[in-house]
Amino acid sequence: MMIFFLIKKKKLVVSVDTYVEKKHFFNFKNPALVIKKIIRSSISDLICKSVTPKYYFISASGDKKTFSKSNLKKISKSLNEEQKKFKIFLSGGDTVFSNKLSFTIVSIGFADKIIYRNKAKLNDDIYVTGNLGDSYIGLLSLKSKIKLNLVLKKYFINHYFKPNIQYKLTKNLIKFANTSIDISDGLLSDLEKMLNKQKYAYRVELKKIPISNNLNKILKKKKLSKINFISKGDDYQVLFTSSKSKRGIIQNFAKKFGCKITKIGVIQKKSQKSSIIDHNNKEISLKSKGYFHNF
Numbered sequence: 001m002m003i004f005f006l007i008k009k010k011k012l013v014v015s016v017d018t019y020v021e022k023k024h025f026f027n028f029k030n031p032a033l034v035i036k037k038i039i040r041s042s043i044s045d046l047i048c049k050s051v052t053p054k055y056y057f058i059s060a061s062g063d064k065k066t067f068s069k070s071n072l073k074k075i076s077k078s079l080n081e082e083q084k085k086f087k088i089f090l091s092g093g094d095t096v097f098s099n100k101l102s103f104t105i106v107s108i109g110f111a112d113k114i115i116y117r118n119k120a121k122l123n124d125d126i127y128v129t130g131n132l133g134d135s136y137i138g139l140l141s142l143k144s145k146i147k148l149n150l151v152l153k154k155y156f157i158n159h160y161f162k163p164n165i166q167y168k169l170t171k172n173l174i175k176f177a178n179t180s181i182d183i184s185d186g187l188l189s190d191l192e193k194m195l196n197k198q199k200y201a202y203r204v205e206l207k208k209i210p211i212s213n214n215l216n217k218i219l220k221k222k223k224l225s226k227i228n229f230i231s232k233g234d235d236y237q238v239l240f241t242s243s244k245s246k247r248g249i250i251q252n253f254a255k256k257f258g259c260k261i262t263k264i265g266v267i268q269k270k271s272q273k274s275s276i277i278d279h280n281n282k283e284i285s286l287k288s289k290g291y292f293h294n295f
Contacts, residue, residue, distance in 0.1 A: 013109045015045035021101040026142050028101055031071045033161035035078040035103075041184060042105035043086060044165045044236040048182040049116075050174035051109040055091045058105055061098035086167060115240070118196045119179035124241035126202060126265040127250065129166045131212040132187055134159035136232035148218070155214055163236040168257045173240065176249050180240035186231035188276065190239055195267075201274040204265035206230075206284065227276070227284055241267055 019038045021028055028034055043053040058079075060066075079090060091108075138160025140146040141153050148156065165182075173180060181194040187209070191202055209230045211219075219226055242250060247263075254261040275283045 011110045011112055013046060013049065013051045013111055013114060015042065015107045016104065017042050017045065017107075018102060018104045026139060028066060028071075030161070032074040032078045035075050036082055037161045037163070038103050038105060039079070039082045039086075039088075040163050040165050041182075041234075041236050042107045043088065044163070044182040044184075044238075046107055046109045047165060047167060047170050048173070048180045048238045048240075049111075049114040050169065050171060050177070050180075051111045051114055052170040053086060053088050053107050053109050055089050055108040056105055057091055058093040058103060059095070060093070060101075060103045061096045062101045063097065063099060066101055067095060113174060115174055115177050115180045117179055117181055117194050118198050120195055120198060120200055120241045120267050121178055121243065122200065122267060122269065123244065124178055124267040125244055125247065125263050126191070126204065126239070126241050126267065127261055127263050128183070128187065128210065128237055128239050129169070129259060129261050130164055130235070130237040131210045131215070131260070132183070132235050132237060133211050133215050133226075133229040133232070135163060135234040135236075136160075136229055137215060137218065139232075139234065146218075146222075152214060152218070160234065163234065165236050166238050166259060168259050169238055172253060172257075173238065176242050176246040176253070177240040178242055180238060183235040183237045183239050184233060186233040187235070187239065188231045189233070192274070194239060194241075199270045200267050201270050201272050202265055203268055203272070203274070204276045206276055206278050208262060208264045210260065210262045210264075227278075 019025060025034050025037060039056070042056065046053045083089060134156055137146065138156035138158070141148055141156050142160065179194055181190050183190050191204070195202065206227060211226065211230065215229065218224065219229070250261055253259065278284050
């Protein structure tokens with residue numbers, strides 16, 4: 001569970017998140033990629049609040065196999081690569097012996113203001129960045145639950161371990177978003193968390209939810225339903241709402257910075273009930289809205 005707060009007088013923003021093997025990542029056979037995944041998912045907590053990540057701390061629990069010289073070398077290399085890519089600095093950490101492998105990341109940034117959850121307004125447009133579903137296909141491939149050719153397998157697994165987080169949104173999202181969250185547990189699950197106790201509902205159109213050309217090819221070839229792949233979590237895209245008056249600003253930003261932003265729905269009165277609508281304008285019934293942390 002992510003913990004997030006702002007110290008206004010110091011303009012300090014802190015995010016804390018813990019990742020446990022077999023719950024938040026499949027296994028540790030490729031430590032270099034697992035580290036990239038947890039670093040990106042952690043700083044996405046700040047990015048979705050329009051905060052630029054600056055520093056981070058990392059703590060880990062594991063056994064001698066986890067912290068072998070070979071693995072430590074791979075972990076160090078990945079950390080250096082992520083630091084250069086996202087201009088963040090390692091400020092400290094800790095390790096402890098345990099039979100259970102886990103990592104805790106503390107990410108720190110600075111901002112005068114942030115975008116909170118639960119600040120949506122009636123008739124707000126609902127937007128999402130990037131594409132959804134690629135990470136889930138990558139996870140299915142790692143679990144050998146879907147057969148893909150080598151090129152597609154590499155593509156989807158790459159998206160599972162290295163989500164394309166929207167760094168360009170830092171310092172800009174606050175110009176047009178009323179409320180926001182990053183998609184970690186699934187589109188619909190996180191949409192409900194973003195609204196939380198607000199007396200609103202959402203209406204999302206399935207056909208507008210963005211997916212990659214590669215995922216679209218897989219769905220058509222294997223005759224799979226899109227609805228089963230767009231809310232499974234680990235996308236780390238930004239989900240936000242914005243007033244209709246900001247549509248032009250959003251379009252101009254997306255074009256200028258080459259950032260894919262798609263309007264997928266609208267915030268409506270709670271009495272209208274939350275729904276996801278198919279291509280025939282009919283409500284879709286879902287068995288699962290995303291990933292939930294079970295203890």
